[in-house]
Structures are given as structure tokens and as C-alpha cells.
Amino acid sequence: xxxxxxxxxxxxxxxxxxxxxxxxxxxxxxxxxxxxxxxxxxxxxxxxxxxxxxxxxxxxxxxxxxxxxxxxxxxxxxxxxxxxxxxxxxxxxxxxxxxxxxxxxxxxxxxxxxxxxxxxxxxxxxxxxxxxxxxxxxxxxxxxxxxxxxxxxxxxxxxxxxxxxxxxxxxxxxxxxxxxxxxxxxxxxxxxxxxxxxxxxxxxxxxxxxxxxxxxxxxxxxxxxxxxxxxxxxxxxxxxxxxxxxxxxxxxxxxxxxxxxxxxxxxxxxxxxxxxxx
Amino acid sequence: xxxxxxxxxxxxxxxxxxxxxxxxxxxxxxxxxxxxxxxxxxxxxxxxxxxxxxxxxxxxxxxxxxxxxxxxxxxxxxxxxxxxxxxxxxxxxxxxxxxxxxxxxxxxxxxxxxxxxxxxxxxxxxxxxxxxxxxxxxxxxxxxxxxxxxxxxxxxxxxxxxxxxxxxxxxxxxxxxxxxxxxxxxxxxxxxxxxxxxxxxxxxxxxxxxxxxxxxxxxxxxxxxxxxxxxxxxxxxxxxxx
Numbered sequence: 001x002x003x004x005x006x007x008x009x010x011x012x013x014x015x016x017x018x019x020x021x022x023x024x025x026x027x028x029x030x031x032x033x034x035x036x037x038x039x040x041x042x043x044x045x046x047x048x049x050x051x052x053x054x055x056x057x058x059x060x061x062x063x064x065x066x067x068x069x070x071x072x073x074x075x076x077x078x079x080x081x082x083x084x085x086x087x088x089x090x091x092x093x094x095x096x097x098x099x100x101x102x103x104x105x106x107x108x109x110x111x112x113x114x115x116x117x118x119x120x121x122x123x124x125x126x127x128x129x130x131x132x133x134x135x136x137x138x139x140x141x142x143x144x145x146x147x148x149x150x151x152x153x154x155x156x157x158x159x160x161x162x163x164x165x166x167x168x169x170x171x172x173x174x175x176x177x178x179x180x181x182x183x184x185x186x187x188x189x190x191x192x193x194x195x196x197x198x199x200x201x202x203x204x205x206x207x208x209x210x211x212x213x214x215x216x217x218x219x220x221x222x223x224x225x226x227x228x229x230x231x232x233x234x235x236x237x238x239x240x241x242x243x244x245x246x247x248x249x250x251x252x253x254x255x256x257x258x259x260x261x262x263x264x265x266x267x268x269x270x271x272x273x274x275x276x277x278x
Numbered sequence: 279x280x281x282x283x284x285x286x287x288x289x290x291x292x293x294x295x296x297x298x299x300x301x302x303x304x305x306x307x308x309x310x311x312x313x314x315x316x317x318x319x320x321x322x323x324x325x326x327x328x329x330x331x332x333x334x335x336x337x338x339x340x341x342x343x344x345x346x347x348x349x350x351x352x353x354x355x356x357x358x359x360x361x362x363x364x365x366x367x368x369x370x371x372x373x374x375x376x377x378x379x380x381x382x383x384x385x386x387x388x389x390x391x392x393x394x395x396x397x398x399x400x401x402x403x404x405x406x407x408x409x410x411x412x413x414x415x416x417x418x419x420x421x422x423x424x425x426x427x428x429x430x431x432x433x434x435x436x437x438x439x440x441x442x443x444x445x446x447x448x449x450x451x452x453x454x455x456x457x458x459x460x461x462x463x464x465x466x467x468x469x470x471x472x473x474x475x476x477x478x479x480x481x482x483x484x485x486x487x488x489x490x491x492x493x494x495x496x497x498x499x500x501x502x503x504x505x506x507x508x509x510x511x512x513x514x515x516x517x518x519x520x
Contacts, residue, residue, distance in 0.1 A: 025364075045366050077366065
């Protein structure tokens with residue numbers, strides 16, 4: 001990965017956090033290497049000068065104030081002017097007003113922002129963020145997105161993970177899709193969207209006359225396949241937009257009453273699974 | 279040693295509810311001391327038995343365990359230790375800094391109360407108090423090193439620690455002669471025994487081992503534990519389960 005924003009996309013349990021842990025030097029790869037500028041990050045504490053890590057865990061030293069915590073992080077980095085760095089980092093995440101309150105009293109979004117501040121305080125060239133938008137309200141999300149984009153524009157390498165395509169789409173130049181521990185797809189958001197929308201959609205339909213409806217759907221041509229073998233109709237349609245518009249019309253014309261129309265596998269997991277199986 | 283690590287660790291140790299827990303056992307010990315003094319009319323032997331069995335046998339290891347979970351165990355458990363580890367800091371510096379904070383806390387919340395326990399329950403010119411103070415301090419160093427390292431090495435440090443403190447040292451140690459020789463408490467008491475000279479016997483400060491053996495074992499175990507702790511901290515893996 002190089003400069004710019006890279007989005008790590010995948011359902012929960014896909015291995016996004018595992019990947020980020022490896023990049024952050026907290027998990028050794030079982031094979032292969034994870035390097036930063038050619039140097040392995042495992043057992044390499046010097047690498048942390050260049051890496052800013054925003055972990056998913058909510059837990060932090062919450063018996064201190066936001067200011068004290070960011071300042072401590074600045075000092076742990078051995079910065080020559082820790083106070084200035086802490087002040088700048090807190091400004092960047094818009095937490096100056098709340099900095100003198102104990103972290104234990106912060107909301108989830110505020111804790112996320114303080115986490116960001118600790119990751120930015122040493123001006124790292126690489127930023128690794130594990131599900132950074134979790135718990136953020138729309139305004140905070142927008143603010144963070146703008147921040148990430150400006151950081152990337154400065155030439156930094158920013159990686160963030162999410163299971164929400166829309167989040168990743170908005171700012172990631174490159175998207176890496178991870179499913180069930182495997183690298184499923186890679187590309188810009190247009191490419192990924194195309195992969196995902198081109199997959200055939202499945203519908204389960206129960207009606208007053210399944211076979212008549214099936215015949216009508218086949219004749220119409222908006223579906224790839226119709227299966228009547230189980231108790232209900234199982235329809236597979238690549239051009240689901242066309243199919244969804246055609247279905248009510250076909251049913252009405254044949255005087256078939258639609259009892260139940262259920263889109264199957266709308267979950268992100270199945271979409272991703274499709275990408276892996278492809 | 280890193281001052282910021284020590285500060286954060288100290289705040290973490292004393293800033294949570296654990297701080298309240300830290301005073302309960304010492305206060306209990308002092309209470310028992312008062313009771314013992316009243317019941318035995320400040321008999322030095324009785325005072326020593328209390329100090330040996332409760333203060334050194336229960337208070338000291340349990341407080342070391344409590345403190346060690348507070349200086350590193352809890353942070354590893356909830357993952358907040360990532361903020362200390364993802365820094366250009368040598369892991370041994372981090373561990374040493376935490377050990378110092380832990381030792382200071384055990385001194386304040388266990389060793390000094392042990393000395394006060396003896397003072398309250400009965401003493402002769404302060405000699406028993408000093409003997410127990412030195413023994414407790416030596417045992418504190420070993421226990422702290424062991425339990426802090428246990429906290430780094432395993433997620434079940436508290437269980438193992440309790441098994442060790444309550445089962446090994448106290449129960450089994452009372453019945454099985456061989457085990458008694460493999461005990462930080464016995465090693466530490468060997469010094470107290472030597473310090474008291476001829477009074478050691480009558481005052482029930484006896485050890486299964488001689489002072490030389492005791493000091494050597496304490497050193498070996500402490501150094502070994504710290505070494506293991508640093509090694510494990512260097513390869514600590516943190517990955518949140520999705």
C-alpha cells in the first residue's frame with residue numbers, strides 16, 4: 001500500500017482487524033512478511049515513529065483527562081515538544097473543549113476522536129484505523145472523512161477498515177475486499193460496485209399460482225432462472241431492477257396474487273461470499 | 279525506566295475501584311493485630327504467628343497479585359496496553375517501569391502494614407518488626423516479579439496467582455515438607471531468621487532453608503521472572519476478536 005486512502009472492506013469476522021494487527025506489529029504473519037519501507041514491523045518498536053494506530057478497542061486509560069492522555073502519548077513517543085504536539089493533535093480532532101474532562105465521561109464518538117489524536121500526535125506517515133467510524137454521528141463522520149482525506153493529500157498512507165461499503169466508497173481511492181480471511185477483490189470503488197451489482201439477485205416468491213407466474217417470468221425474460229421445485233418460486237435475476245418492476249405487472253396480468261416476495265441474500269456477507277466464489 | 283509509563287501506570291492502579299480494594303486487606307491485618315494483642319497480652323510469639331501466617335502468608339501474596347493485575351494485567355485484558363506498546367519504547371523499559379510502580383505499591387499496601395501488624399500485636403524493641411519488614415520486602419520483590427510476569431504470560435494470571443498464593447504457599451506448604459522449601463515466603467523468612475539470631479526459634483520465625491539458599495533462590499526467581507516477562511512482552515500479540 002502506498003500514499004492515499006485505502007479502504008479495507010469486509011463483513012464482520014473477515015479478518016480486517018487481524019490484518020491491521022499484523023500491519024501494526026501486534027501479530028506475526030504465519031507466513032510471508034509485513035514490512036514498512038522494507039523493514040518488518042514485527043518486533044520493531046522503532047517502526048512506531050512512522051505508524052499511527054487507531055485500534056478498535058474502546059478501552060483506554062480513562063482515569064485521566066483527554067489532554068493528559070494525548071500528552072502522555074506525545075511523551076511516550078519521545079517528542080521534543082510534547083505539549084505543542086498534543087495541542088495540535090487535539091485541535092485537529094476538534095476536542096479542545098472537552099480536553100480537560102476525564103475520558104471515562106466521554107461518549108463513544110469523543111473517545112474515537114481522542115484515539116485519533118493519539119495516533120496523529122507524532123505526525124506519522126502511516127495511519128492504520130480499525131473501524132474508525134463506529135459510533136460516530138454523521139457530523140463526526142464527515143469531519144473524520146475530511147481529516148483522512150487531507151492527511152492522505154499530504155502524502156500519508158491511510159488505511160481504514162469498515163464493513164459498510166458507503167463509508168469506504170466516499171473517500172477510499174483503492175478498496176481491498178477481505179472475506180473469510182481471503183483477499184476477495186481489489187480496485188477503485190467503481191470496480192467494486194460493478195462486481196457487486198453484477199451478481200445475480202435471488203428472490204423467494206409465494207403466490208396463488210406459482211407455476212403460472214413462473215411461466216410468465218420466464219417468458220418475460222427479466223430473470224435468469226426460475227426454480228419451482230421447492231414449495232415456493234426461487235428466482236435468480238441479474239437485472240434485478242428490471243425484474244422488480246416486471247413482477248407486479250406480470251402477476252396482475254395473469255391474475256396471480258402475490259403472497260410473499262422475499263429478496264434472499266441481501267446481506268453483505270452473501271455479497272462478499274459471491275465475490276470470493278467468483 | 280520511563281516516567282510517563284510509571285505515571286500512567288500509577289494512575290491506572292490507584293484510579294479505579296481497585297484502589298479501594300487495596301486498603302481492605304491491610305486494614306484487616308491491622309484489625310487482627312489489635313485483636314491478637316488484646317487476646318495474647320502483646321505476646322511476641324503470638325504476634326509472630328500472626329505476621330507469619332496472615333501477613334506474609336496471605337496478605338503479601340494477595341496484595342502482590344492485586345497490584346500486578348492493576349499495573350499490567352487489566353491493561354492487557356482490555357487491550358488498552360496498545361497505547362504503551364505502539365511506541366518507540368523498548369519493552370523492557372515498559373516492564374521495568376511497571377514493576378517499580380508495582381513494588382512501590384506492594385511496599386505501601388503490604389510490607390508496611392506487615393510491620394505495623396507486628397508493632398501493634400506485640401514486639402520487643404522493634405526487632406521483630408524489622409525482621410518481618412526485611413523478610414516481607416524481599417518476598418514482595420519476588421512475588422511482584424512473579425505475578426507481573428504471570429499477567430503478561432497468561433490471561434488467567436489471577437487464577438494461577440490465587441492457586442499459588444492460597445494453595446501452594448498456605449495449604450500445601452503447611453503439610454508437605456518438600457513444598458515448604460520451594461516457597462518465596464520461606465526464602466524470605468530465612469533472612470529474618472538470621473537477623474533474629476537466638477530469638478528466631480522462640481519467636482516462631484523459622485525457615486526451611488538457610489539464608490544463603492534463601493537469598494540465592496529469591497534472586498534466581500526474580501531475575502528469571504523478569505526476563506521471561508520482558509521476552510513475552512516483546513512478542514505480545516493483540517488482535518481484537520471480531
